[in-house]
Amino acid sequence: MWIVGPIGFTAPWLLLGLVALPILWLLLRAVPPAPVRRRFPGVALLLGLRDDEHQADKTPWWLLLLRALAVAALIVGFAGPVLNPEDRSGGSGPLLVLMDGSWADARDWPRRVARVERALDEAGRDNRPVALVTLTDRPEGDLPFRAASDWAQTLPGLAPQPWQAEGAADWAASLDGDFDTIWLSDGTAQPWRGDVLEALQDRGEVRVFESPSPIYGLAPPAFEDGAIAVTARRAATGRGAEVTITARGLDPSGIERELAREPLAFGPGEDEATLALSLPPELRNRVTQFAIDGVRSAGAVALTDDSLKRREVALIAGRDDREGLQLLSPTHYLEQALEPVADLVEGTLSDILLANPDVIVLADVATLPQAQADEMRDWVEGGGLLLRFAGPRVAGSDLSRETEDPLMPVRLRAGGRSVGGAMSWGEPKSLRPFGEDSPFNGLEIPGDVTVTAQVVAQPDPDLSERTIASLTDGTPLVTRKRLGDGQVVLFHVTANAEWSSLPLSGLFVSMLERLAVSTRAARPDASALEGTVWSLSEAVTAFGQVDEAGTMPGVAGADLARGVPGPATPPGLYAGEDRRVALNVIGPETELAAASWPANVAVDGLAVAQERDLSGWLLAAALGLLALDVLAALWLAGRLTGPRASAAAVVLALLLPVGEARAQDGTAPEREPLGDFAIEATSEVVLAHVLTGNSDLDELARAGLEGLSRTLFARTSIEPAEPMGVNLETDELAFFPFLYWPVTADQPQPSDAAYAKLNTYLRGGGLILFDTRDANVAGFGAATPAGRKLQELARPLDIPPLEPVPDDHVLTRTFYLLQDFPGRYAGRDIWVEASPPDAQAVEGMPFRNLNDNVTPVVIGGNDWAAAWAIDDSGQRLFPVGRGFAGERQREIALRFGVNLIMHVLTGNYKSDQVHVPALLDRLGQ
Secondary structure, X not given: OEEEOOEEEOOHHHHHHHHHHXXXXXXXXXXXOOOOOOOOHHHHHHOOOOOOOOXXXXXXXXXXXXXXXXXXXXXXXXXXXXXXXXXXXXXXXXEEEEXXXXXXXXXXXXXXXXXXXXXXXHHHHOOOOEEEEEHHHOOOOOOOOEOHHHHHHHHHHOOOOOOOOOOHHHHHHOOOOOOEEEEEEOOEOOOOHHHHHHHHHOOOOEEEEEOOOOOEEEOOOEEEOOEEEEEEEEOOOOOOEEEEEEEEEEOOXXXXXXXXXXXXXXXXXXXXXXXXXOOOHHHHOOEEEEEXXXXXXXXXXXXXXXXXXXXXXXXEEOOOXXXXXXXXXXXXXXXXXXXXXXXXXXXXXXXXXXXXXXXXXXXXXXXXXXXXXXXXXXXXXXXXXXXXXXXXXXXXXXXXXXXXXXXXXXXXXXXXXXOOOOOOOOOOEEXXXXXXXXXXXXXXXXXXXXXXXXXXXXXXXXXXXXXXXEEOOOOEEEEEEEEOOEEEXXXXXXXXXXXXXXXXXXXXXXXXXXXXXXXXXXXXXXXXXXXXXXXXXXXXXXXXXXXXXXXXXXXXXXXXXXXXXXXXXXXXXXXXXXXXXXXXXOOOOOOOOEOXXXXXXXXXXXXXXXXXXXXXXXXXXXXXXXXXXXXXXXXXXXXXXXXXXXXXXXXXXXXXXXXXXXXXXXXXXXXXXXXXXXXXHHOOOOOEEEOOOOHHHHHHHHXXXXXXXXXXXXXXXXXXXXXXXXXXOOOOOOOOOEEEXXXXXXXXXXXXXXXXXXXXHHHOOOEEEEEOOOOOOOOOOOOOXXXXXXXXXXXXXXXXXXXXXXXXXXHHOOOXXXXXXXXXXXXXXXXXXXXXXXXXXXXXXXXXXXXXXXXXXXXXXXXXXXXXXXXXXXXXXXXXXXXXXXXXXXXXXXXXXXXXXXXXXHOOHHHOHHHHHHHHHHHOX
């Protein structure tokens, strides 16, 4: 192919015909020699006569130009012109298409997939076997070389991972055979990148593609000087830039919202910038994540954990300070330990209980009035932590002697134990190493921590289970018991240094930290996490979405302490026994830098221009010019009059291009009479889809609803008829209980009359499933073209407040018990009508008694129609995922469709009390 600027020619030698155009011009312009002039008197008789037929003595210049352009168009058209031609380097033999597949790829993942598609097309034309590999999900053994067409079918299920590859150099060094490589780099500097490149160059030619778009990351937020410090980093320095930091969290009704938004500027040449965000404690404690607005990658999201949420702690002492001596105050050391990392609450016990703090500390408080004791018990059972310290008042009282007090973890012996007393020790005792079941496991015990006095627990059968720290002689030092959703903890020594040196050591602060009494601004170190086990509760996808983690084995604290996300420790929020720790993609010490490549490696961008063949247009233009030439010649000869002129007008009309009709561009296709349409739509249950004007998409929607209808017919008592397409401008919507509306970026906006019908339809109990078909990669589709179009389409609709579907929504149990709602793309996030604020679980029911109305809209982007679609023979039209996992995903997609239609037709009847026994039996409760 010969390429000139944006145009290439598949047969450039035909362009040599253009050289003949000047010769043709001269031939057409040639005029025969003038005749010899002779006077003939008889010519006078011919004066005044007129001939109806004219013949020019020479061809006009404009007609010559017209003919020359027609011939040039023919020559260029046959030369095979192509706009935006592909730069096909050609080649033979195996081809490795290598992708980093990390979180940095997610920012422009569709462009990377388009580049891979182009590479697969080129390899398919050259009959080259291809292996498609991501470094974050490498295959075991040899490279899986297969036909390019096989890999093209798996592209929709390909997704990046929220971590960087490890061990890539060893993998590349183990590869055998010769092959060329197309490497789609994520653009970040990695220590293994040079070794991998060298190994691949030993196997064949390497071409690198890299996106020029900037790479941003957010470090874990920290609480500093009364404000939240949010640090953003970027890989490439240069000109100044500005990003927007958003803080998101749950409002009082449990719906995630944007709580704060602030700009953050990078100066020229700076790779790091920090924002100091001041928020009230109540608002600060609601923040669950920070993100860089408009950047969809896991690196641009920083989850918060207990290190940011300063807990509210109330301190109550059983006696006043001794003559103002602060060091002898029962709460002095507690205040010193908690003041930098917690919000201390002051007031009477009744007022404190109304404030509902996270922790209440009772320092040497023996007895409480019965009313306050009952209130305190209710508060603990609701999830509070009651931390008690012993002292002279507790030792001298009858608290928890004969019977165990509800607000004490164990029964106590009278009098306590001290050096020189009736039950004296020979010398002060030190602490025994903490057991594996203790929350203090892994903490280092200083040698100078000793205990000289304590209150002693009665040797009840459950004492060993409730002991979480003890002295070297086995005497319990800290005991704990569960009370409802909360817990009661007792230190058998005082909170000051009267009975032990524990409050004077750093171990005291660490123990409070492990009990989640205090929170540290710094991440727990390896020693603090040693011996603990954590479970992933919320996981971050490569696109920056935060999803429920599902079932995953526990993670050892030592692995979590490394702070490096990977397959065994994916980024997300990890829950321990009493606290949560966030593992973010960008850690406190993570550095972002742009990848550097040797001079002998060409690095291209990801932009893929759409190749367009211009041959047809040029040949059609040549035919049109020749037709004009014929008409011009007839006109010059005087023959284009009367009926001939009419025939010429007809020929010109036939030559004019005819635009493609669209379904909703104001001229709707002809529809059957309303009576027949109404009978067809209402005789049986009919699932309908909105006609978008895109014939391929409309056919996909019809095939998807056909597959769902057959599933309903086979598994339920619903027997749907053939699905129908609905034109919003001309058709009546009330006939259909359900509308599937696939959203495209270029579909036309309905008219005001159509919106009036849509609002009437929604208020009358109809349900619309909006499907952006973009895998919801931007979080509710906000930053994708389809997501922005959805916002435009939905703005005039009367839609109630929405929320991500809760775990106890009726969609999770109308027919099948579901927790995920995938389509062709896997994902749980769909949006439904928000639950009322007063919706609460009724005793004996496993879910809330939500409103009985059907949610009017369901919004998602998982491309359900493609997962449901079948052809006329019942075969699936599109692949879903890989292997058995993909078929399982398709099955869940079909189950979601069944649940959705059952919800539309039956409402929230599953919330009725009469169904509770059957549901409890199915749930195994």
